[in-house]
Amino acid sequence: MSPLKPQASYDDFARLDIRIGKVVEVQPFPRARNPSYKVGVDIGAGRIMWSSAQITNYEPAALVGALVVCICNLGPKNIAGFTSELLILGAKDASGEVIVLGPRSEVAIGEPIF
Numbered sequence: 001m002s003p004l005k006p007q008a009s010y011d012d013f014a015r016l017d018i019r020i021g022k023v024v025e026v027q028p029f030p031r032a033r034n035p036s037y038k039v040g041v042d043i044g045a046g047r048i049m050w051s052s053a054q055i056t057n058y059e060p061a062a063l064v065g066a067l068v069v070c071i072c073n074l075g076p077k078n079i080a081g082f083t084s085e086l087l088i089l090g091a092k093d094a095s096g097e098v099i100v101l102g103p104r105s106e107v108a109i110g111e112p113i114f
Helices: 010-015
Strands: 018-028 037-042 048-053 067-071 077-079 082-084 090-092 098-100
Touching (some): 018 048, 048 082
Antiparallel strands (some): 018 067
16 A cells, blocks of 8 residues: 555645546547557536546447546646646556546536545
8 A cells, every 4th residue: 555645635625626527539549658548538518628548458448438537627738749638537456457436326427526
């Protein structure tokens, strides 16, 4: 287990726009330094944001339609000429594969996490 990070305030957490999104498109991203996809996520009201995501242990077809937890306001990041706009959250399993985080039951797209 990793050591705990320094304590953050509730205000730090409250500034993050964490919400439920739905994966609508997955594209290959061969220019990325680490194996990644370009992933389009509907974050509500039909607004699509894009992420560079190191989740290539999933087949693209298995990701499309999946509900994911993502942070939408970290600001854009240029990754190999691609603008990544949000962060899809995940955790590594015992074998080191990334498991994408999502709700355990149906939740509305765009629903905030609190």
